[in-house]
Amino acid sequence: MKKLTSFLLSAALSAGLLLTAGAPSASAAETPLVLGVNAINDTGREGHAILYTPAHGEAVNGGTDFAWWRTATFEYSDELEAYVVVSVSLSVGGSSPKAPFIPEGGFVLCANVGNDYSAGGGVNYINTLSTDTYNGIASLNVGDTAYLTGIDLAAGTIDTAGSPYYGADFVSNAKITIGAKPDGDVYIPDRSAGALPQVTTDIGGQKTIDATADFTFTWEPVEGAEGYIININDCTVTGDGPAIAANVRTQETSYTVPAGRLTIGGSYSVCVSAYAEGRLNGQNTYESVFAVSAQAAESEFRDKTIVAYGDSITAFTGWVKMLGGRLGTTVINAGVGGDNTSQGLARFETDVAAHDPDVVIILFGMNDQAQVIDTGKPLLDPETYESNYREMIERCIGLGAQPVLLTGHNVCTASGYYTPGGYGLDYSTDNLNDYYDIIRGLAAEYDLNFIDLNKLCAGEKDTDMLAAGDGIHLSTYGHEKYAEWIGDYMLNEFEWKELHLPSEDTSAPEASSAPETSDDADASESASAPAADASAAESEAEKSGLSAGVIAAIAAAAVVVVGGIALLLAKRKKK
Structure with missing residues (x-):
């Protein structure tokens, strides 16, 4: 039992990067969760809920990067006589490619929601089975047990009838x-x-490391092992992301990741298993490391509370998490996909003030400026946008917090990126530059710390900075550059300023000032993405533009203090 506990604990610690904090355990549900499968070891296509076994290869690959898929990895437990969930990856989007490895004693489940092309004479790939499985993966937790029926992993077959899938x-x-174990015949692998035995490393579950130095981890020799298999995946933007080390085999009892191979502020899963001819591989360890800069330990921000406040450009957590690794502190992600400034302002007390921040990094505008094609008008007019920004700034100053204003990137309209028209909106007009000019003007007027990311982005290719198939949200490279630029400014140019309110009027606009079309704005941010699922369980999250993976990152990064507003009003901050 000690071995099983160690296995599940290491998996859970690693999956802290990947899972929705506080999600109800599927194993605890009154009605067991059932995930359907319509393919095995096939090329991933739209509308697939597909199993990949070791017969497919050492990793999930083959014609797709699985950016728009949810994935879950399972390994067999001899003690439980069941498969066990060991990792889950929920984030979807052009900046969320996935490369989960396939454990010898397990499999990977991948599912997406297809598109309907029938209006143009094409195929409707949307089907209930894959949609339900895609939604169901969001309910999985590390440690959940799983039982297979109608599936023979060794033979590579599944029980299906009819076509197409x-x-x-x-x-x-x-x-x-x-x-709960179902009635009837359940697949049991030949063990x-x-x-x-399972490998025990010196990582100890989780570890913070210096990204600018070589990182070496070691493990105790496993009796009977001929060698060891190492898998390291980048989990900064999404769980089971791009591989840093893919099924690397070694006879040593240590492994070194060279300096510079890991991104500052990046989160990584580290998995090691033992192998020997004639024996089954040991269960993988599942551990995690967080890479920080050499300056992080000496950063003046290491004991400060920093909140990143914005829309989906912030909520898609890559650059926010990376920034924490540069500054030596957790940056709380208060981004919500689809938000304009009216909606952001409505949640200021709970999402910003409740954290009693020292610094608030603010970036809104992508949704405010989106132009309704039929009317030629933005979703939120410039005057309201400026008024909302002023209110945000003045509320921060009233808290004793330092606002840091950012401009953002432009929209990429190159082939394969953003195409205007989804949901009747155009995000790529010149409106965006006008709204960024408002930010520039407010930064100067209030004498605030200000980072003109839009100007810095001009030195980069839009196709590098933004996710393909999207054109609005950042690519992995874009997240890295944002973290680098903001981190460099904060460490080298940021000033603790004596800020004063220009007026005593800090009343908030009425909540009803948010445009009724804001839900469309949310959906249109991913207008080039595959069709969103319509499950009741996720409807509220989808309306707010918050995918389950994003909810996981925010829940892991931030704790809302109930009743903190009253405490805040009685407290004078000292800088």
Whole structure:
């Protein structure tokens, strides 16, 4: 039992990067969660809920980067006589490519929601099975047990009838039941060769390391092992992201990641298993490391509370998390996808003030400036936008916090990126530059710390900075550059300023000032993405533009202090 506890604990610690904090455990549900499967070891296509086994290869690949998919990895536990969830990746979007490795004693489940092309004479890939499985993966937690029916992993077959897999006549009896063991025949793998013991590393579950130096981790020799397999994945933007080390085999009991290979502020999963001819591989360790800059330990921000406040450009957590690694502190992510400044202002007390921040980094505008094609007008007019920004600035000053204003990037309209028209909106007009000019003017007027990211982006290619198939949100490279530019400014140019309110009027606009079309703004930020799922369980999250992966990052980064507003009013901050 000690071995099982160690296995689940290491998996859970690593998956802290990946999972929704506080999500209800599927195994605890009164009705077991059942995930359907419509393909095995096939090329990933739209509308697929597909299993990948070791017969497919050492990693999930083959014609897709799985950016728009949710994935879950399972390994078999001899002690539980069941498969166990060991990692889950929920974030979807052009900046969320995934490369989960396939454990020898397990499999990877991948699911997406297809698009409907029938209006143009094409195929409707949307089907209930893959949609339900895609939604169901969001309910998985590390440690959940799983049982397979209608699936033979060794033979690489599933029990299905009819075709095509997305058609109305297709029937699948291939199911993964989470939690309670179902009645009937359950697939049990051949474990007669016996599995090697699990590796124990010196990482100890989680570890913070210097990204600018070599990182070496070690482990105790495993009796009977001929060698070891190492997998390291970048989990900064999404769980099971791009591989840093993919199924690297070694006979040593240590492994070194060279300096500069890990991104400052990046989060990484580290998995090691033992292998030997004639034996089953040991269960993988699942541990995590957080890479920080050499200056982080001496940063003046290491004991400060910093909040990043904005829309989905902030909520898609990559640059926010990376920035924390540069500044030596956790940067609280208070971004909400789809928000304009009216909506952002309505949640200021709970999402910003409640944290009693020392610094508030503010970036809004992408949704405010989006132009309604039929009217030629932005969703939120410049006057209201400026008024809302003033209110945000003055509320920060009233808290004793230092506002740091940012401009953002432009929209990329190159082929394969953003195409105007989704939801009747155009994000790529010249409106954006006008709104950035408002930010520049306010920064000068209030004498605030200000980072003109738009100007810095001019020195980069839009196709490098932004995610393909999207054109609005940052790519992995874009997240890295944002973190680098903001971090460099904060460490070298930031000033603690004596700020004063220009007026005593800090009343907030009425909540009703938010445009009724804001939900469309939210959806249109991913207008080039595959169709969103319509599950009731996720409807509220989708309306706010907050994918389950983003909810996970925000929940892990921020704790809302109930009743903190009253305490805040009685407290005078000292800088």
